[in-house]
Amino acid sequence: MTDTSDSAAAGAAERKELLRFLTCGSVDDGKSTLIGRLLYDTQLVLDDQLAALERDSRKHGTTGEDLDLALLVDGLQAEREQGITIDVAYRFFATPRRSFIVADTPGHEQYTRNMATGASNSQAAVILIDARKGVLTQTRRHSYICALLGIKHVVLAVNKIDLVDFSGERFHRIVADYLGFAEPLKLRSITSIPLSARFGDNVIRRSERTGWYEGPTLIEHLEALDVSEELAGKPLRFPVQWVNRPDLDFRGFAGTVASGVVRPGDRVVVAESGRESRVERIVTADGDLSEARAGDAVTLTLTDEVDVARGDVLAHADARPEVVDQFAADVLWMSEEPMLPGRSYLMRIGTRYVPARITSLKHKTDVNTLEHIAAKTLGLNEIGSCNLSTATPVAFDPYAENRATGAFVLIDRFTNATAGAGMISFGLRRATNIHRQALLVDKSARVRLNGHRPAILWFTGLSGSGKSTIANIVERELHALGAHTYMLDGDNVRHGLNRDLGFTDADRVENIRRVGEVAKLFVDAGAIVLCSFISPFRAERRMVRELVAAQEFIEVFVDTSLEECKRRDPKGLYARALEGKIKNFTGIDSPYEPPEEPEIVLGRSPLAPEEEARRVLEALKARQIIG
């Protein structure tokens, strides 16, 4: 190796860019052969691998005397038989101009989630079509998923052109078919290339057998695709990932610029709180920068001591993201457990985790026909159009405008599995563009005036357990101590605020949600709110718990036994339920999920209500809610 060729190679490497693309298609389309061809022709197949390939080609190959390039990527045959190739495999190759990361995804319908996973990080997609078969159902599905995941650049690789005698007419007919169907998908660029992965025509090497084709080869096209400014050209979004505080003199906000460009001196706001400041420095280990662009991992310092935490999004004051707690999104379900509207999931958006619910499923989309179908739930690999609500407002941009800030995943709160992926379409009008007003009198000011801390005392337990009786006494005593209190009682609330709600599961969830929101307002006003609700499900109680600060929610479990409740039966409800005259009665034919870690447990020993109330007051003192 001479010095000149060495530095030439090094020089090319200095300018090299990275492109991530995915390949869609099934094995029959020659997808594995195409990837094998790319690796082989860019000389990423090495001698020991080639020796193995020659051996395998003779043994398992389908290409006669030629090397079967598909075997390069289908190497883990045993794995496939075990059914774990149902996955995304990442492959790497490079030309002097670019490095490529290929997300190699399976094409069948049952692997839609895998394709979406590959597409989520790809800038381009190569969709394979068998020239003999033309546009198929799967082509439609692959294109739809690519469009849904925001891929703008699609390459239609019309493969096996050798098997239709390199017919230009055939090629043009397929392309016309495809463009007609893809038109509504709004892909920014579609480039169609006739090729033969098996023989290498128009993959790396221009084919002499497709004289009628004047466009680029596949690799020329992938090398030339301009994707550089896509995110840098958008408004600044900087999700704070980690607060770097090595000593009292330095407080930096570490993160990766999701979009746009940031410079020292820029006026920025914390999107969620509306607090403003200026960028002081852009700190890196290699010295301060004069600007950081989308994709750069940096640390920002601000000129003011504003409250910024992981999960917050910094943006320019004049180009803020929307901050909402309700929005519409397309959701792809990835879990065996179906998606249930109303259930609480953990949403990860940017660097923030926030509890979220799907409030309604408008319809699901048939990935093959693109038809809208009414549905109550989403199963594995199904895609639906949903409304969601989050426990606290989150900053976002529509996914179509900004992939970095419009995407989220939903996590099952019990198994921690990644259950769904979502792309936000728009904020719902009632929440959008109402930027939070930073208030002059806040909760801490009210606490000082009141002389006690606010809290939600959430009494849960079976009907007849004594919740309301005890809560009433507690309120009376708190009032006597001079505390600001308010009682929210199940029956009373249903006469006013929630008079429009019935007793279906969905309505029960909504009932608790509204009570929780009202309780939260009272807490913000500095009051101690006593809530007395059977609230049989953990998920709903947790929903309310998460509306307020951790020390502000006190779950009081009135654990009177079912036998005792039946014996008391103050309203005669158990008798009627046991006769079957009331359906879905908690404890009889509807379950009660006891709290796992209640702050206070009552009712397990036969104490008078006054005595139980005294125990609650003691607990409030111990927690320094009251003095």
Added chain:
Amino acid sequence: MSTSTPSPSGTRLSPHLRQLESESIGILREVVAEFHNPVMLYSIGKDSGVMLHLALKAFHPAKPPFPLLHIDTGWKFRAMIEHRDQICARYGVKLLVHTNPDGLARGINPITCGSQLHTQVMKTEALKQALDKWQFDAAFGGARRDEEKSRAKERIFSFRSAGHVWDPRNQRPELWNLYNTRISQGETIRVFPLSNWTELDIWQYTRAQNIPVVPLYFAAARPVIERDGQLIMRDDERMALKPGEREQVRMVRFRSLGCYPLSAAIESQAATIDEVIAEMLATRTSERSGRLIDTDEAASMEKKKRDGYF
């Protein structure tokens, strides 16, 4: 405020290396932000070198807020241990070293016990012991997806259930950069910040950033023996010569470093990093062909990973 540096990593990085660097830094920070007690597996090799370098960058001006952990089998090249101690002193990072005491007591070694048993006991078991001993909930590893077929599908955040079990069928989909970092008590995560780097990327980055590497990566005249078609460097007296074997001095270097009896050298004249890169651009064998542990059993790496190997 007017210092003008064109990129976070200086002028010498190509856009593609800068992207890889930023992605890795983001991954390192994510773990520190979300886990209680992370650790970085430090194997002294070139990938570990890059990973540590990225960690020094990611948390600047703070030091990496986690220790390094070296699983010492007792059979590493002496030059590796020297390098390790130099690096840790130079950067002031905390180093933990663990050797499997049971394996040591049983006299497990790579020469007479075979690579498979040695690796299982002194690396895989030792690693689990160390993770349990210090109660780490997240461990960084320097593995790359281009290294080996079964790694091509590995997640960046690889989930392990209690007991460090890796179930390839039960891994979490990873979309965008929205990593799911949630785990329950007893579960752990292995994190691979270099997942998307290739061997060439590692070397080009090492050159651009002047990252120190073990001298064994560069060709020099070294005493080696030929065993089973591979060139093995006898790093100490514990490795006895077999009948007919004799030590001969050749110009060799190592593409991959591990236990010395299990790491084969290649003949090479590449004595500088530029020459190593040039050689790699022209090379015709894959990186792990010198790693004897990959071929000791069918679907070898896959199985080791299930057992808890990195």
